[in-house]
Amino acid sequence: MSKWAYNVSLFKEYLGNYIKTRLTYRADFWVEVMSDLLFSAMNLVFIFVVFQHTPSLAGWSEAEVVFVYGYFMIPYGVFGTFFNLWNFSERYIVKGEMDRVLTRPAHSLAQIMLENVDPPSMIGSFVGLAIMGSAWTSLGLPFHWYDPLVLIVMVIGSVLVYAGLYTSLAAISFYSDAPTGIVPLMFNIQNYGRYPIQIYNKGIRFLLTWLLPFAFVGVYPASFFLERHGDLSMSLLTPAVGIVVSAIGLIVWNRGVKRYRGAGS
Template sequence: MTYITIFFQYVAQYLKTRLTYRVDMVIEIFSDILFQAVNLIFILVVFDHTEFLSGWSRDEIIFIYGFFLVPFAIFGAFFNIWDFNERYIVKGEMDRILTRPIHSLFQIILERMELESLFGIFTGLGVMFYAGSRLNLSISWYDPFVFIMMVFGGAFVYAGIFVLLASISFWSDSPTSIMPMMYNIGNYGRYPVDIYNNVIRFILTWILPFAFVGVYPSAYFLGRQEWYGYAFLTPIMGILFLSISIFMWNIGVTKYRGAGN
């Protein structure tokens, strides 16, 4: 209950701060939407030259992209830790975090919140609705609950991978470019894995399971029964990877040497 109270207090303060500079917030939201639109245009350009991509139609891939945007928006809002190494380890702000009687990762998540990223949820839902209407997809009464489960599973997969990468900084405080590289690899999860070779497909499924953010959960709603097993693994993979990353984070904190050493 204490953590919930602190969370909403941080959210309230964040909104007060952001609303003080409303124009900046609007520009950020607009730039995010523009970036997502560019990615969508890229898909449309690809399908100007072909009707199907490894058996997937244009509208199916657009649907996958729309779904991908929803868990990615949640990840971007609460796990914006791409600069963890430089800010908290190299500059020593981790010392400040560790003086407080609240879990260190929870504090960093609250400090690095970017709630405007949540507008990506509406963009994703809009893209899914557009593609779904063209595909004549039917929705059962339980599908919204499955959707929520899949979305949080995908968000946890993303969060788990990046928290795990951030944990490496406790052992090696040298600046690294692995975070930007991993963001680029994560984009592969927006497309069907069967367009890649077997090695990349294995990596995107079991090593860096970005496929569970987009294509696998989307396959359930698209009626791709051959992928249902992977689709329902999404929440399990999310919980598993996030649990492993928190475990490694807790070990890493005990190895932290401080900014003065």
């Protein structure tokens, strides 16, 4: 059996266990879904409030900013479903569960991803797709036969950007037992990617494009579909940036695992 087939079989097993758990605690499932929806709604309302005081942001209309936000939600939902690494340090390093993971044949990162799969987060992707579709209609954008294919490729690239950055962040736990202070900072920085990058100064634009490339999880790939703001070269870089960032994240993770000496180290 190939590694891919083996990981797929593991995914089915973990997903089955997840469903059994959620069927036992159904209220928790719906509370999580509603909290995610309310959080998304608050962010959307914030955009509407901003545009009550200004007709545009750096030349971007309300519908265009909503379009970017809708796109932003799609890869973020996929990422939240499969790369739920928020409590990695506390659970796997501090409590020593990493020792258990390393005794099993599957790749350590794949195991941790599967153990923490969070399907309710995928609902955010569908909500984002609906928001994007509504803004698409409002803007009167043309619909080409290749747009769904481009959207899939862009979303994959954006998910890989998320995955690479947060995998690297989680891997810091192999070097330090307390990286949690960095997580809120990273979370706040990622939120800059849901707005047009043109509203920021040059320093922040450079940070969001080349150092912590969260512009590739929102405005750059979304602008492919916005003819007035289309930046074709940066949009098409999204898959490449995703591959590079995810590869770096995997390298950092593998090196961190080699450095790991157990819960008592």
